Amino acid sequence: MTTLNVAIDARLVHGTSTGDSTYWTGLLHGLKQTDADVRIHLIGMGAKPASLDLDERFNWVSLPSSSPRWWSMVLFPLKARKLGARSIHTQYSLSPLVGTRGVTTIHDVSFLIGPEWFKPKDRLILGQSVPIAVRRAKRILAVSETCKGEIERFLPRSKGKTVVTYNACPPWIQAVNPLEAKERVAKELGLESPFLLTVGTRWPRKNMKLAVDAVSALAERFPHSLAVTGKFGWGDDGLGSRGRAVGYVSTELLSCLYSAATLYIAPSRHEGFGIPVLEAFRCGCPVISSTGGALPEVVDAAGLIQDSWEPSSWTESIESLLDDPSKLELLKTRGFEREKWFTWKETAERTLAVYREVAA
Numbered sequence: 001m002t003t004l005n006v007a008i009d010a011r012l013v014h015g016t017s018t019g020d021s022t023y024w025t026g027l028l029h030g031l032k033q034t035d036a037d038v039r040i041h042l043i044g045m046g047a048k049p050a051s052l053d054l055d056e057r058f059n060w061v062s063l064p065s066s067s068p069r070w071w072s073m074v075l076f077p078l079k080a081r082k083l084g085a086r087s088i089h090t091q092y093s094l095s096p097l098v099g100t101r102g103v104t105t106i107h108d109v110s111f112l113i114g115p116e117w118f119k120p121k122d123r124l125i126l127g128q129s130v131p132i133a134v135r136r137a138k139r140i141l142a143v144s145e146t147c148k149g150e151i152e153r154f155l156p157r158s159k160g161k162t163v164v165t166y167n168a169c170p171p172w173i174q175a176v177n178p179l180e181a182k183e184r185v186a187k188e189l190g191l192e193s194p195f196l197l198t199v200g201t202r203w204p205r206k207n208m209k210l211a212v213d214a215v216s217a218l219a220e221r222f223p224h225s226l227a228v229t230g231k232f233g234w235g236d237d238g239l240g241s242r243g244r245a246v247g248y249v250s251t252e253l254l255s256c257l258y259s260a261a262t263l264y265i266a267p268s269r270h271e272g273f274g275i276p277v278l279e280a281f282r283c284g285c286p287v288i289s290s291t292g293g294a295l296p297e298v299v300d301a302a303g304l305i306q307d308s309w310e311p312s313s314w315t316e317s318i319e320s321l322l323d324d325p326s327k328l329e330l331l332k333t334r335g336f337e338r339e340k341w342f343t344w345k346e347t348a349e350r351t352l353a354v355y356r357e358v359a360a
Contacts, residue, residue: 003037006355007080009072009090010042010060014049018201018231019107020091022170022275023143028054029171030348038352041083043076059083073097086359089351092126094133103358104133105141105165108272108293110205112154117205117269134158138358141165141351146294147272165350168342169278172251173258176283181259188253189246194224196318197261197285199254199276200268201231207290209238210267214314216240222322226265227257258283263321263328266299267314268292277303278342281335286328288317302338303331 012021013028031040032054041059042048045068048060063079065071072090077097080088088098091105111118111126118126134140134155140162142148151158176184182193196215200206208228215226228239229246239245249257258264264280270293277298280287287303289295296305306317321327 003039004086004352004355004359005039005041005084006087006089006359007041007043007076007083007085009076010044011068013042013044014052019167019273019275023091023105023107023167026168026170026344027347027351028052028058030168030344030346031352032058033345034348034352036352038355041080041085043079045071087355089355090133092133093129094136096136098136100138101358102133102137103139103141103354104137105143106130106134106147106151106272107143108147108270109150109154110270110272110293113150113270113293114205117203131155131157137161139163139354141354143167143273144294144297146297150272150293163350163354165347165354166342167273167275167278168344168347169282169339170251170275171344173255173279173282176256176259178259178284181256184253184256185260189227189249189257191225191227191244191246193260194262195227195244195260196224196263196265197227197229197257197280198265198267199229199257199279202228205269206230207267207269207292210290210309210311210314211265212238212240212243213311214265214267214318215242217311217315218242218319222319224262224322227261229254229257254279255283258285261285263288263318265314265318266290266295266303268295271295271298274298278339281339284332284336286321286331287335288314288321298342300338302334 013024043061043063073095077095088101089103094102094104111123115123134157140158142162142164148162148164185191198211225242225244228243231248258280264285264287266289274295289299289303289305291307
């Protein structure tokens with residue numbers, strides 16, 4: 001059998017822990033666990049990340065350029081073809097130079113579902129590049145069944161060539177003993193327990209204001225603050241009376257935040273998947289989630305799904321959970337089991353099957 005030869009746009013591998021970066025790093029983590037006869041060329045603009053530990057099947061290729069667009073449209077696909085890649089994997093955009101070898105991952109089409117959640121420039125770029133990528137791609141990877149359905153509804157040319165390859169929890173997120181976690185969070189972030197938690201870049205789509213407003217309205221008998229962590233984006237940055245911005249934190253501290261929090265709040269208007277939910281599950285943090293995009297698909301029965309967008313309804317649900325330790329414990333147990341359902345090895349196996357189809 002001929003060795004499968006693949007090229008991946010590796011610019012986001014081991015970058016900061018946004019969803020896109022987590023996807024690529026997690027996929028490589030899964031690919032490493034397989035026994036596939038494969039040669040994978042990881043093509044980036046800089047040197048190989050020092051923390052990237054891979055076996056001899058992986059080849060890092062540094063391809064510098066001062067123009068990201070020229071790199072993605074010309075330099076990357078030409079280099080991939082020169083290396084003999086039969087499958088060429090990117091996300092969102094796809095150069096015509098990939099020919100019939102193109103695989104693109106589309107994490108969501110929220111820019112079509114809620115254009116108001118995006119800055120005009122970002123909306124324009126996505127609105128132009130994604131439909132073109134869909135047309136050019138031989139296969140499209142969607143990160144959930146919900147995501148696949150939305151891609152096919154808004155971009156009909158994707159029908160018949162879209163495959164679901166779920167995300168999973170990042171391997172660097174691990175449960176920490178709750179007492180140790182609370183001590184470290186208090187020492188390093190000045191955040192005293194009890195607290196609730198929400199995670200994500202502060203964009204309108206993430207809808208963190210809903211979490212802020214809901215927690216601000218908690219009855220006085222609940223002393224909980226709300227830890228808001230993640231990168232600063234744009235939109236409403238108000239934190240209400242209980243919000244505490246802790247900014248972007250290390251993966252170790254993030255694990256501590258999940259492990260120490262009483263409840264994780266996922267208020268997003270739309271998610272193609274929702275990796276932070278699995279991070280909370282792994283660390284034993286119960287979840288209350290919106291119905292945004294794929295969140296109900298990922299959460300399933302392991303969390304409380306709130307179908308209202310009114311802060312008062314969320315406040316009521318949060319108070320109900322905080323008043324019921326047995327319910328919180330049940331959700332914690334269900335979360336542990338639900339998180340195990342998603343693995344990067346399974347993601348890698350499904351992705352390899354797509355690579356083989358494209359290379360045939």
